Amino acid sequence: MSNYYDVIIVGGGPAGISTALTINASYPEKKILLLREDKVPIVPCGMHYLIWKIKDGQEHEFLCDDTLKNVDLEIEITKVVDIDRKKKTITTADNRVFFYDRLVLATGSLPSLPDIEGKTAKGVFVVKKDFEYLLEIKRFLKNRMKIGIIGGGFVGVEMADLLSQLGKEVILIYPTSHILENSFDREFYTIAEDLLIRQNVKLYPKVHVKRIIADLQNTVKGVELDNNTIIDIDAVIFCTGMKPNIELAEKIGLEIGKQHGIVVDEYMRTSDPNIFAVGDCTEEREFFTRQVTSMMLASIATSEGRIAGSNIFNLRVIRQNKGTVGIYSTIIGNSVFGCVGMTESRAKQNGFDYIVGECKTYDKHHSAFGNSKELYVKLIFSRESDVILGGQVFGSVYVAELLNLIGLCVQKSMTISELITLQIGTHPVLTSSPASYPIILAAVDAMRNQLIQNKIIYCDFLDKESIEKLKTLNPSKRVEGSSESLNVMQAKNK
């Protein structure tokens, strides 16, 4: 039966690709068909970089199917319009029918554009995983200077960074008090804001766009904010998030969850045992709380693809890590920001009793050593159980893998003690010095804070009498208040 495949994958993004790669490794004898709508596959989290970081006319050279070149599978460029779960068939837009044994939905996500007046004007864009569409944005912006970007999340911030570096006048509009405030604590997002301001990006926090103002040709010429400000603008790019693309899944009655993603189990199986779903179109469970969430990251999508791919015919690769940890990094100018798991503010919101450890150091052995750059790490631990809940990093382009190291510490629920005794490799021109390795020193700082907060009552500005009273009231704790030990304590607390 020539139109029969052991596995049919719908979608050719990172989730679909990694599923195909893994099936191929796990079940080399199985016949795989991957169906996708786009001629050129693009890296979703890199889409804005793809468009602006390359020279005019060379865009098409930039994209390729490298990852799949050694993989034994067939690819068809077409749209799937229907699925028959009983017959186990799919139907394409060009009316072909294929039979499957296992089906994988990797249908990704679609940009969500708020329903506001003027949104259909020429010059209003979203960030879509569509190569031709992105080229259209590039062409439109070419001779236009004032660009409004809506959204203060990662994509909005990266777009603002890129366009301001290209000499555009960028206006960044977002409803939150600060950019990236869902992912970083104040110490980090204020640095990010400063960097954008230094690149002449205009920040408009705490406002929504009320309507888009168009001229007589229906081309955008401005936006009106909900505080009634009107800003002249030549183009608007909405970076206001993505929603799971569940059109097919809904049509065939698969279970859809609270976050409007396809519901899957630990092994990415949907409510139909022969259908798996992976990537942005699914819902995840958050690592710490196991709450339903929808994290749309290519790295999570590929991880899900590997789990589905390994287990698609039988459960081979047992998933030990039962929840999804969000690991995000971004670059503004030459500065990199990364976060994993809980921030301090999220820990507080979630009711965690936490302790913080911090370290400021350099990414090479010495500040004067070549082009070393400042490096700042902040770790959050659960106070009583000592387990790491999350971390944030600021530094140069070197910190991306340092972030993954913290990510692994989180996934393995490592404790302060384990981090203090962590064995690492260092090199004078490649890493921080071993005596000031950031993750370890942040753990040492957390231990110090824990000792101070657990065992010592710190009583600055108190007279001798009050100190004696405190000591009587807290027999199990040491009360520090004498001028000498007070100085020591103050030094510790910086």
Add this chain to the structure above:
Amino acid sequence: MSNYYDVIIVGGGPAGISTALTINASYPEKKILLLREDKVPIVPCGMHYLIWKIKDGQEHEFLCDDTLKNVDLEIEITKVVDIDRKKKTITTADNRVFFYDRLVLATGSLPSLPDIEGKTAKGVFVVKKDFEYLLEIKRFLKNRMKIGIIGGGFVGVEMADLLSQLGKEVILIYPTSHILENSFDREFYTIAEDLLIRQNVKLYPKVHVKRIIADLQNTVKGVELDNNTIIDIDAVIFCTGMKPNIELAEKIGLEIGKQHGIVVDEYMRTSDPNIFAVGDCTEEREFFTRQVTSMMLASIATSEGRIAGSNIFNLRVIRQNKGTVGIYSTIIGNSVFGCVGMTESRAKQNGFDYIVGECKTYDKHHSAFGNSKELYVKLIFSRESDVILGGQVFGSVYVAELLNLIGLCVQKSMTISELITLQIGTHPVLTSSPASYPIILAAVDAMRNQLIQNKIIYCDFLDKESIEKLKTLNPSKRVEGSSESLNVMQAKNK
């Protein structure tokens, strides 16, 4: 008692510094004295870089006590000549006596120079952690062109790389068949050798230096090898390893081990309960075999310092990681090599039943994306228990922290399944793409190899009859031999 200290630390290298830092964090009220012989503390693994990577006359600006600037401790520049374990005192070369409650020996290591004819000639050097001595080497080499480096380990190779970049004619002489062959497999050390050869370094493998030839002024003018070759040379630098500095420890009767290092327990306590020892002067136990070994790395030294520092008055930080993992990285030209734990050849030597997983990719999302560079990862796993035994990395300056990520996988004894489902963060301009993240793809490759080797008997070049026979003999395994599946298998095996 003004000459009493709660802790006295002998030695101001990375081990001594990290001990001081950690005691200060764990026991802020304790009084610490650190004694060291050198005016300027230097990073031992960076010593050769320190000397050659900076401009003439700026050397002294380059060194500083940064790490200790916020730490509450006293430092004395002096040599300790005696210790009285009963009275708990130490005596310095300038005849001062200090009392201690706990003593920490961080006396480091000394270069080992083989006992050969002519070794006292002018122009024969070792690599010593002594700033003035290193400046002396620099001065001597200034107008001399032909430099012989003895030793094919990390220090020898880095010295050869540096001096050849400075335009010197470098001759690298070593007894092994290949440089770095104790740390890397063939795929890696051959790249390293090629890089040195391209930098015009002359390689002399499988030879020892028999004698050093000096002129009438007793200045080196050549070396004679044990194959009777004579090479004209203007200077010789021995990079032939270090030995633990146990002079004081031996004098006061502390237990010394098989590798001539001070014997310590899990918490860095010597045979005297009030004396701890950390860093190069101690012996370690190897992670996989628990055999006694002597790994001299600043990163291990600082880790030991932290364990001693946390536990010096009571056991607070329980050491969960019971053995030492060697994590090494080096740079030749712009290429970085890193290794952790077992290589394939060491696994073979040690009798491990192992499986290999490899991945070749790029350190950015796309090969055409900016200045991305090829990245090569090789992982070694135990076949039956699936646990990672080690890894090797080749790539750009970005791979140093990737190596630490593999190091953590080794320390946490992670399995192939865990690595396949590992969650990582990626970014287009900062890391490899999520669909080809090297550690994960190497694990997928290992799984594929395991499946092939465990379940399939691969019978290329066999006729049908032999294949049928094999099938009868191995009912539990699948025998692949048909032309079609054979092609699939061959594709998998590259």
